[in-house]
Amino acid sequence: MVNSSTATGISTGRLSADEYERNFGDLHPALNAHQANVEAARCYFCFDAPCVTACPTGIDIPMFIRQITTGNTTGSARTIYAQNIMGGMCARVCPTETLCEQACVRNGGEDKPVKIGFLQRYATDAYMDTGRHPFQRAGATGKKIAVAGGGPAGLSCAHRLASLGHSVTVFEAREKSGGLNEYGIAAYKATDNFAQKEIDFILSIGGIEVKNGMALGGGRDLDTLREEFDAVFLGLGQGGTNDLRLDGKDLDGVINAIDYIAELRQAPDLSGLPVGRRIVVIGGGMTAIDIAVQTKLLGAEDVTIVYRRGQAQMKASRYEQELAQTRGVNIIHWARPAELISDGNGVRAIRFEYTSPDGDGNLVETGESFELAADMVFKAIGQVFLAEALAGSEAPELVDGRIAVDADRKTSLPDVWAGGDCIDGGDDLTVAAVEDGKAAAMSIDRYLNSAAA
């Protein structure tokens, strides 16, 4: 028996098996060879190409596209991986519309950039299918590096270090590595267990040992790692979430969006995942979009995102906002949560106050409010770095609650580097984390080769 979208309350199995499959299939099917050739031919092979500058990892985009046009997809993938070993995942999850594709000069001519992300996926998918690894390790250096956190930053760092001949041990708290690639990315952006496949691909270079279920602390803290290893990289992510600061925030049905998404990503059968009929999402970033779209795709009848500021201030790109809207998600701007209303068992509704900016850009309430019925209220109001992970050890300096690093991603400690969402200035993007890991690895390598090590 299938429960419909209109079944009241929180329910499992709102859709048929076919609908789940369709809703959580690939958001953008891969380009076929013909499509890739047509698209690749549009690239102008610009001088000092703006798309390369716009790519946090600096992939030589005109070169990899030119390699596609000549039928050299192997070389194309190698060009991508040389700068970004997670080129496959980034092709799927990068907000290309605000990065490389926004910089494409075709926007100036015809308002239609080259589909760089799709082409990157074309080349990397083809390479992954070969089962090979594009790089060979340099001769063993005998140096050992600990990487705390097996997310994009940590794995990128580990891969680059391994390729330079160092031995790397990755300590990952969770059962699976991959960080947000595995637990956070919307399911329809990384179908077919891609995150794990990519990790296997990365690790196939050799020289990297991954220890899952091992968090920092509890006998293996930062001090210990610094003693046992020649250098340490911290890619700890952001383990906490911002507080809603409302009475009733612990009511049943008031949920951290990232926790639910992680559950969704790991669910063996989506029909077993309970979802409300009426959903309210608080927030304006990518997590808000991802939870809203995915609950809608799980069969929720009404899904509304409420954001305290305007469309222009939303951290989710216009493209992502439109994606949510075309999936039937309603987005309300200029309102913030004021009261969670319980029916005695859990949340029943949530009241919002309308806001407007004052002269200084601060938000003030207008005095008007509205109420939305909700079986589930998702908080997508940002994550925070949990500095407790460093407790008991000599800790690197923090800035605004995150680890301070220099341009080389080096912390205030001489043998400790950091990257990804846990560092100050972190960009909340997979591609930025990959660059952090790569830059840190290069710096670590220089450090290890110098007299200091």
Place this chain on the structure above:
Amino acid sequence: MADLRCDFLGIKSPNPFWLASAPTTDRETNVVRAFKAGWGGVVWKTLGEDPHIVNVNGPRYGAIHVADRQLVGFNNIELISDRPLGVNLQEIKKVKREWPDRAMVVSLMVPVREESWKAIVPLVEETGADGIELNFGCPHGMSERGMGAAIGQDPEYIENIARWCKQSTRMPVIVKLTPNITDIRHPARAAQKGGADAVSLINTINSIMGIDLDTMSPDPSTDGKGSHGGYCGPAVKPVALNMVAEIARDPETASLPVSAIGGIGTWRDAAEFITLGAGTVQVCTAAMVYGFKIIEEMLDGLNTWMDGKGYSRIGDFRGAAIKNIVDWQYLNMNYVVKARIDQEKCIKCGRCHIVCEDASHQAISIEKNGHRYFDIKDEECVGCNLCASICPVEGCIEMVQMTEGNDPRTGKPIVAEYANWTTHPNNPNAVME
């Protein structure tokens, strides 16, 4: 509407667009379809002696593609008509009778024997065809048998065969020339000496289209082996324009009518050949790539352009560009241009900069006030046109003439008077005035 009618050697056609001797004109079905589509005439696929030749039972064509698989170059190893002579003659007669207003020219290729030519020409005349075109051009298959381009490469043969044909018919005789020679003027003069009424050119260019890097076989491939074929399509148009112009500029052949062939796919291409004196134009590749319907665009485009220019008939602009084709030594050395980038149109791809850096005179700067901005350094720009040639945006970079002041590159004053190499001080053979 302009009058597009043509009278070429007395052969009348409603417009100058003929289909060249090729697979498109191989048989009644195709030719009737072409006439229905609006083509002004055809040159029927080349007839030979019986027993008719045979073609390979496999790929006859190869192609060069650019972006989006647009075909810019094409080649073939197809031979002349592979049907019995009698069948072709019968169909020619029928089609001409049913389409009397269209030009029906028949292409011929037989061995270099007077009796062979004198035998076949009357058979064609009997069909009511308007003229014959002697195929001295095909560079593959038939040339190895002493026909086609083998004739076109020998002026004496050209002259003799043209004469034999003229002696055997009242029909106009057109000699189709091969470009696989060093100087097109010699075969053209020979045709004229033999009494030919016109020449048509160019036939296809010897070519191998590519090598399959897996099988090491050329393209097109017949069971792993390949033979050179005839190259045509948009890529050969510049070769054809030059050869047509050479004939028009040669005092000996200046009055020899020309039917132009070579990469003509649009009305613009056709108009360009007509400005070099062409009486009609012949099209093949474009019709093989897009079908006969392209004639509609060609007719409409030519008409619209002529109306806009105030040309009421083809003759109004025929040959208009011939006088502007000169030898290099007569180019004006006092003509100075500089590239100008239209910043409104510029999409900032930077290609102009890098090609000027790598292949020209380092004359394009890359930033202004910290922003990506490409501009010309007049003190370095030699006006070579490389940047404008490679710019992906049409009309973004233009070459603008300097008419006053000093050339910032040379420091020399701009001079209005024409002066060419023949009097240039650097020329050891300069003629002192």
